[in-house]
Amino acid sequence: MGKKGKELGGPNVDKTIELLNKAFCDEWAAFYYYGLAAKLAEGLNSPAVAEELESTAKEELEHANELADRIIELGGQPVREFSDLSKLANYPRVDLPSDFGDLEGILKAVIEAERGAIDVYNDILKELSSVTKDPITFHVIRHIMGEEVEHEDTFESILGS
Ligand SMILES: [Fe+2]
Numbered sequence: 822m823g824k825k826g827k828e829l830g831g832p833n834v835d836k837t838i839e840l841l842n843k844a845f846c847d848e849w850a851a852f853y854y855y856g857l858a859a860k861l862a863e864g865l866n867s868p869a870v871a872e873e874l875e876s877t878a879k880e881e882l883e884h885a886n887e888l889a890d891r892i893i894e895l896g897g898q899p900v901r902e903f904s905d906l907s908k909l910a911n912y913p914r915v916d917l918p919s920d921f922g923d924l925e926g927i928l929k930a931v932i933e934a935e936r937g938a939i940d941v942y943n944d945i946l947k948e949l950s951s952v953t954k955d956p957i958t959f960h961v962i963r964h965i966m967g968e969e970v971e972h973e974d975t976f977e978s979i980l981g982s
């Protein structure tokens with residue numbers, strides 16, 4: 822990104838990059854665990870749950886890519902070592918039940934993960950609006966957070982039905 826564009830990152834750009842990288846790790850964890858749950862879910866209602874988990878996993882991977890793009894635009898580098906993903910994540914694991922026939926347990930774990938993501942992005946937005954004042958990153962995070970809110974709602978609806 823050009824000089825003026827980089828300036829929009831503000832004086833705390835290193836802090837922003839660090840926060841984005843931690844969220845990047847969270848997105849990889851969600852992508853991994855949701856994909857795993859989609860494959861292993863068992864039981865009568867599992868095809869519908871698996872389908873939703875799979876499409877959500879794809880969106881989490883998109884989020885990871887959107888975060889990576891923004892990190893690079895700000896002059897940073899996405900987490901380089903795969904083994905660091907779980908070390909640096911705010912939420913390194915989704916607490917899936919040991920029994921994959923326990924669809925309710927899977928849904929609860931996913932809802933918990935979505936709530937964690939909403940908290941993380943809400944904190945980043947607060948930082949970006951009060952301290953960093955970086956409008957482009959704010960827009961990226963606001964977009965991702967909107968999708969996390971939809972994810973929570975979708976899985977709550979499935980659990981409630
Ligand atoms: Fe996400």
Ligand SMILES: [Fe+2]
Binds near residue numbers: 851877938968972
């Ligand atoms: Fe999500």
